[in-house]
Amino acid sequence: MISHAPVLAVDGGQSSIRARLLDRRRIEFEQEFPPLLTDIPLMPQLAGVVRSVLTAHPRQNVRVAAALSGLTPSNADAPGVLAACRDLGLSSIRLAHDSISGYLGCLGDRAGSAIAAGTGVVTLATGPTGSTRVDGWGNIMGDAGSGYWIGRAGLDAAMRAHDGRGDATALLGMLKQDFPDVEGAYIEIQSNPEKISFVASYARKVIDLSEHDTVSARIVEHATNELALSVGASLRNTGWTPMSSPTISWVGKILSNPRMATPLQHKLQQAWPNAQLVAPRGGPLDGVAQLADLPAQHALYPLLHTA
Secondary structure, three states: OOOOOOEEEEEEOOOOEEEEEEEOOEEEEEEEEOOOOOOOOHHHHHHHHHHHHHHHOOOOOEEEEEEEOOOOOOOOOHHHHHHHHHHHOEEEEEEEEHHHHHHHHHHOOOOEEEEEEOOOEEEEEEEOOEEEEEEOOHHHHOOOOOHHHHHHHHHHHHHHHHHOOOOOOHHHHHHHHHOOOHHHHHHHHHHOOOHHHHHHOHHHHHHHHOOOOHHHHHHHHHHHHHHHHHHHHHHHHOOOOOOOOOEEEEEOOHHHOHHHHHHHHHHHHHHOOOOEEOOOOOOHHHHHHHHHHOOOOOOOHHHOEEO
């Protein structure tokens, strides 16, 4: 049964944390907070956002639905957050990795694969043999094709051009606009407490330059190859074959740009000719809100952490 109690949906990403308060499915309030920092405990950051929103906008019997980048079974403490915020009217909490909210925002109850590409990237699929997650392993070990991955590749290419180790590229001029002394750029970037989102911010510039800059075009080509590879792996891991008809969708700022979306779509159509490539049903926050009423029979329900 779907409850009409208020829902506080929290989407915690590496570029920002976004919160949306819904009352009887109507959006009452939205707010953006600084990025989720995955190198420090996640639950106090989530509790801080919940307290900030509900202190300013009091409600009773609030159900919190939160999807967080970097969430694992070992750091997901739904009872702890509920206890820390119960005085503000919380009645329940559901936590999930942001791959789950990305999937729900894209596909809802349809089976197939959904890729969420922003600062990081993660792919989730459901199919005949269950569900699987591909990538989303962070900027050190994964997130191939993500905003951070593209931005970092662009900065690397700029410095290679500066050193004479790589081809000439407009990316060097791009970097000099922000850092006239490019040899000191790495110190400033490494010292930035929000360096992950800062590096990812260069992805848009790399993608825009790809229209006329060969080096940038190579980076974008490599990124879309990686994203297509992740989608294909997720489908094979859940029992789909190249002749199957899964549903595929994606969401995120990186893939809102046609210079990324169009080649990715072409590659997926070639590899999965019978797949249905569909526009997402909603955005990440829409997917987060669905967590509050996700039925127990949904394939992804067992992956939730609840209290």
